[in-house]
Amino acid sequence: EQTQYESLDYDVCENKLFQDEQLSRLRDRFSLRTHIIRWIIFILIGIITAVIACTIDIVIEELSELKYNFLKSSVDDNVTVNKSGGDLALPYLWWLLLSAVPVAIGAGMVTYIEPITAGSGIPQVKSYLNGVKIPRIVRVKTLAVKSIGVITSVVGGLAGGKEGPMIHAGAVVAAGISQGKSTTFVKDFHIFKAFRDDHEKRDFVLGGAAAGVSAAFGAPIGGMLFSLEEAASFWNQNLIWRTLIASIISSFTLNIVLSAYHGVSGLTFTGLFNLGKFDHPLTFEYFELPLFMLLGVMGGLMGAAWNFLNTQINKFRSRFVPWRAGKVCEAVLVAILGVTLACAMIYYINDCRPLGNDPTIHPVQLFCEDNEYNAVAALWFQTPEATVRALFHDPPGSHKILTLAVFTIVYYLLSCSTFGLNVSLGVFIPTALVGAAWGRLVAMLLFYMFPEAQFLHPGKYALIGAAANLGGVLRMTISLSVILMETTGVETSFFFPLIIALISAKWVGDYFNDGIYDTVIEVNHVPMLPWEPLPQYKGLTAQAILSKPVVCIKLRDRAHYIYEVLHKCNHNGFPVVDDVEGDRRSEGRVCGIILRSQLIVILLKSLYVENQRFWQQETTIQTFRDVYPRYPSIQSVKPLDRKFNYTVDLSMFMNPSPVRVNTYDSVPRIFNIFRALGLRHLLVINNENRIEGIITRRDFIYK
Amino acid sequence: EQTQYESLDYDVCENKLFQDEQLSRLRDRFSLRTHIIRWIIFILIGIITAVIACTIDIVIEELSELKYNFLKSSVDDNVTVNKSGGDLALPYLWWLLLSAVPVAIGAGMVTYIEPITAGSGIPQVKSYLNGVKIPRIVRVKTLAVKSIGVITSVVGGLAGGKEGPMIHAGAVVAAGISQGKSTTFVKDFHIFKAFRDDHEKRDFVLGGAAAGVSAAFGAPIGGMLFSLEEAASFWNQNLIWRTLIASIISSFTLNIVLSAYHGVSGLTFTGLFNLGKFDHPLTFEYFELPLFMLLGVMGGLMGAAWNFLNTQINKFRSRFVPWRAGKVCEAVLVAILGVTLACAMIYYINDCRPLGNDPTIHPVQLFCEDNEYNAVAALWFQTPEATVRALFHDPPGSHKILTLAVFTIVYYLLSCSTFGLNVSLGVFIPTALVGAAWGRLVAMLLFYMFPEAQFLHPGKYALIGAAANLGGVLRMTISLSVILMETTGVETSFFFPLIIALISAKWVGDYFNDGIYDTVIEVNHVPMLPWEPLPQYKGLTAQAILSKPVVCIKLRDRAHYIYEVLHKCNHNGFPVVDDVEGDRRSEGRVCGIILRSQLIVILLKSLYVENQRFWQQETTIQTFRDVYPRYPSIQSVKPLDRKFNYTVDLSMFMNPSPVRVNTYDSVPRIFNIFRALGLRHLLVINNENRIEGIITRRDFIYK
Ligand SMILES: Nc1ncnc2c1ncn2[C@@H]1O[C@H](COP(=O)(O)OP(=O)(O)OP(=O)(O)O)[C@@H](O)[C@H]1O
Ligand SMILES: Nc1ncnc2c1ncn2[C@@H]1O[C@H](COP(=O)(O)OP(=O)(O)OP(=O)(O)O)[C@@H](O)[C@H]1O
Ligand SMILES: [Mg+2]
Ligand SMILES: [Mg+2]
The missing domain is CATH 3.10.580.10 (CBS-domain)
Structure with a gap:
């Protein structure tokens, strides 16, 4: 079992033939040309990765818009307004259908066409960059299946995010372009032949992963640091430099495409901050620091529990659902479970808010008054990413404590049973979402107890909660903190609270188990080299x-x-x-x-x-x-x-x-x-x- | 000559004695203790570095305030307002005195007490991190002389900045604390004995340099990247992690101290952005990109010329001014030259602006109308750092084209003759200042020609100009771009223009000569290992x-x-x-x-x-x-x-x-x-x- 993976050869084999080539290159100034081509490839990687990421993004957005708009009008049509006995059965069925079908398509593609595309992709990219050859991980076919898979699953409403797959996409793009040939299309373009070895390819993949992070979060520095944190064995200035350029180009391309798509001019499309920009600088007081640390500890505990639970569920799965059709069914079942829980929540919790400074784009009236909307439906009638955004930026008082508490529990369990399904979904967004939910909840509870504590800005605590939960589940501290900073546009001075939450979460979590990515790697028996000798x-x-x-x-x-x-x-x-x-x-x-x-x-x-x-x-x-x-x-x-x-x-x-x-x-x-x-x-x-x-x-x- | 420097031993000598110690550590769980102590030291490094940086900062600010307030009232007293024949002789003499005396003190201390403290300190720290032992570079005495030296020189009004010395200070603090003993005080505290080897010390110095950058610019990520760009030979996650913590702690401490000093509560003191925060997100249009690139090319040319000129001046110096008293005199002369040029500018250029949305804190009326101030004097009557801030943030129309043109030339030459004097001064701020000046100038010229081009926001072009000039002189691209971003709080989407300017400046500059730090290192025959084999x-x-x-x-x-x-x-x-x-x-x-x-x-x-x-x-x-x-x-x-x-x-x-x-x-x-x-x-x-x-x-x- 342990022998199914082979290693990459990062060490260059300097044999006689290589030396001969070197000498001939010395003569014809080949090396300058190679150098320039290498730069061009990195730039191309940045552009193409961003274009793919944008496409995924836009398609998801459009389809979700369609879906939730349809559901909204279906709800509104079927519920006799102001009478609490409205008929929710039809909208529920529609919702089930619109979730089960895309999920079934996504899960089917992953299961039958390319099983390696299941999950986030980050563990695989991480292993690859660590020097382990994962078969088929950087093929064009993988990319195609992964892209469609992630679109269908997110649109289907599973508790997962598109970020992991986007990073994986970056890696595939990098490997594909740099090699100038594709096994999937059995096509060799006879270009870039000089880069056909593990050493060069791995360097490009490093840039691709960075470009992927950059495109997924609009976080170029975070992208570079992600690559470094996960990959580079030794620090080579030129390589880092190229990686940074790839990720900057990627975020710039993203900016251009998204600006054009949203019809914004002037290149300041803040959609780059895909968790929403905090407009006012977040402030904090000294005495909040212990609170942040406590949130971190809580994140560590919840994260460790999540990892444990998820691993148990996945063990159970691989034992009892070995057949392929079963895996597809399982994914559909989880989708149905999600919809059902959401419906139950919407039905039983009565949380009406006045319309107006309305933070949601699909206000559902449901059983509310005419000028009100249902705040529970608002949480569910959008993609998870939009919900994170809402939790960060909704004005204080947008939610009831009960709503958020139930939502946290439901989403915690949903995300836990989703990761590990045979669908292409990442774990970043659901983790952030759970964290944002309980972070906001904590602020609301505290504010309920101490109504004069003005510093308890719920959005701030949602952010800290998200950081803590991410730290507890992923345990990637350096790049994560930078990514969170870049993707929400908070100021340098708020870096410290973020780090406090992240580091306490990581340390507490590490006491119990490994980060989720490392767990996946371990479960698959990938021989990853740790950072330090055991x-x-x-x-x-x-x-x-x-x-x-x-x-x-x-x-x-x-x-x-x-x-x-x-x-x-x-x-x-x-x-x-x-x-x-x-x-x-x-x-x-x-x-x-x-x-x-x-x-x-x-x-x-x-x-x-x-x-x-x-x-x-x-x-x-x-x-x-x-x-x-x-x-x-x-x-x-x-x-x-x-x-x-x-x-x-x-x-x-x-x-x-x-x-x-x-x-x-x-x-x-x-x-x-x-x-x-x-x-x-x-x-x-x-x-x-x-x-x-x-x-x-x-x-x-x-x- | 080449043998005056020895190397550090980064490779651990694993002899029998070492193995014995390892075994005994295994038994008494010593390694966990060492681990924790190491963390504590990094945190201490962050705190103390920030405190020193703050002290330098505040002392400079207070003294400059005193000095320029005094000069202002002296000018106002002596100039018969509204008559263009006012008597400037006395204020001029005062100015001379208030410049020459501090500079003489600073230069004297550097020359007679500790010559290694001359200059920025970054080249020395860079060499040290590269693995070259520079004698006396990390002693407490060096730190003391450097701190006083930088305060006196900046207050004296020399064209230099405090950033380089602050980074050096961080390195000294790191070496001092981690070793638990000081040669200057002939004192061994008998603590931290396990860290007494080159390997550990160098790791701490890495953290110290990062903390220094972080404290100097309020740029924690920039600090970490600076250390990496200049130093780390191989990427060790734990080390990077500790470095990041040191720099975050440092910027947090800075924040606390400066907030307290300025009486701001809520920990959002924007003085952390020590080049001033851009309040409105900077926008740009596609067609500006080539313009940014042109500015970059210009920066590269001007930077390369600056480096060349500076090297020639320094060669001349070391040939013709070998004696110590001469070096002190030289510094004083340059200070006098600066004051004289400034006075001449103020006297001959008549640039009066209405008071009101007055960007300067020392408005000098001079020969202007009663409700006006002299814009030329405004440029000179403050520290160079404040002038950079002014150029970035002054509203459009705050300066005349002629003023800025003359100012650019004068400051270019002044800074060129200052770097290399026997004073503790860095090159970052004057370089940024020159760049900001000509960047703003370009925008003003273009706006003069195309008055309908609204995108020609002069502050934006000042920033790009500063980036280009820094890129041309320093050639540190990765960390520099992040530092500039963090220290001005611009958004991720403006990262791309910054990088374009920096990279074109670097490439153009590299065509002609090395960056200034590398030039200094080469002139001193320090055996630095380059990034790639020659x-x-x-x-x-x-x-x-x-x-x-x-x-x-x-x-x-x-x-x-x-x-x-x-x-x-x-x-x-x-x-x-x-x-x-x-x-x-x-x-x-x-x-x-x-x-x-x-x-x-x-x-x-x-x-x-x-x-x-x-x-x-x-x-x-x-x-x-x-x-x-x-x-x-x-x-x-x-x-x-x-x-x-x-x-x-x-x-x-x-x-x-x-x-x-x-x-x-x-x-x-x-x-x-x-x-x-x-x-x-x-x-x-x-x-x-x-x-x-x-x-x-x-x-x-x-x-
Ligand atoms: N030439 C060899 N002779 C004897 N033992 C070997 C040889 N090469 C590898 N081994 C051992 O066989 C075991 C399995 O080897 P492994 O599969 O890791 O090597 P590999 O396939 O050459 O490299 P990789 O799998 O990392 O690409 C290891 O314990 C290794 O030390
Ligand atoms: N033991 C030795 N025997 C012969 N030549 C040596 C020896 N050690 C060093 N050299 C050579 O002497 C020259 C100068 O050595 P150098 O001063 O760099 O060595 P070092 O002092 O041991 O190390 P460093 O100066 O880097 O701390 C080099 O060319 C080196 O190759
Ligand atoms: Mg093998
Ligand atoms: Mg030697």
């Missing part, structure tokens, strides 16, 4: 975690030996050794490392010493890049027959400078090296440079 | 840059050999070798590396094999830490006499896991390793693990 490895040496005996290959080895090794074991890297007595390869002196993919290409193209004159001229590093990223398997190599005893000379193909450590080096030390350099294989040698063992990502996690 | 090293292998023969020490070597080696050569690291035939050490097998400082401690404390029973018990890693950071020199070791032939066994002292590379590894590759791991020495070995050469920071730069 505590149990303190005080150990390489000896304790290395694998041996190591399967090695001689610098000049027989074709059939390689062929057999590739068949027999599924390792991806083999140390190349020299100075071997007979066949005792695993005692040889290390002189390099070679990857399985390279060996397969060598066998496929018959790059043997004996027929060197046939291939020596035209074999370049491009020969190897051309098959990237889907290398053929060893099964596709025909039996060697006549070439059985031919010799392979690895000296020009292998990576001659693998990173080596000593048997007695401490694990924390080699972990840092492994992580900082983004390695895939680490060779352990003794004082005579003879191989002692090999360490991969897996050994740091599971041993 | 282009001329592309295609080379380690062979090309390594030093050999390498001075090595045997694993068990004679005391007198070590003694002599330390006397004979001044290297700081020596490979430890084994398996040596006779005395041919430089052909031995590498088994570790030992630092000069460790060897000296060994000799000083007589840690020989022969008397092992006397010291073995009480020698721990603390023995070595106690002498940190000012290790005794070899001269302080008494001649060995009787112990001449004693043996030193290095196996428990040396670092047993030095990073090793192969002779044929490419230079870009080993450069990346060197930088990512923050190394000091890199050993080059052959396939038998025998030493082939050694590479240090210097070899990547000067070979």
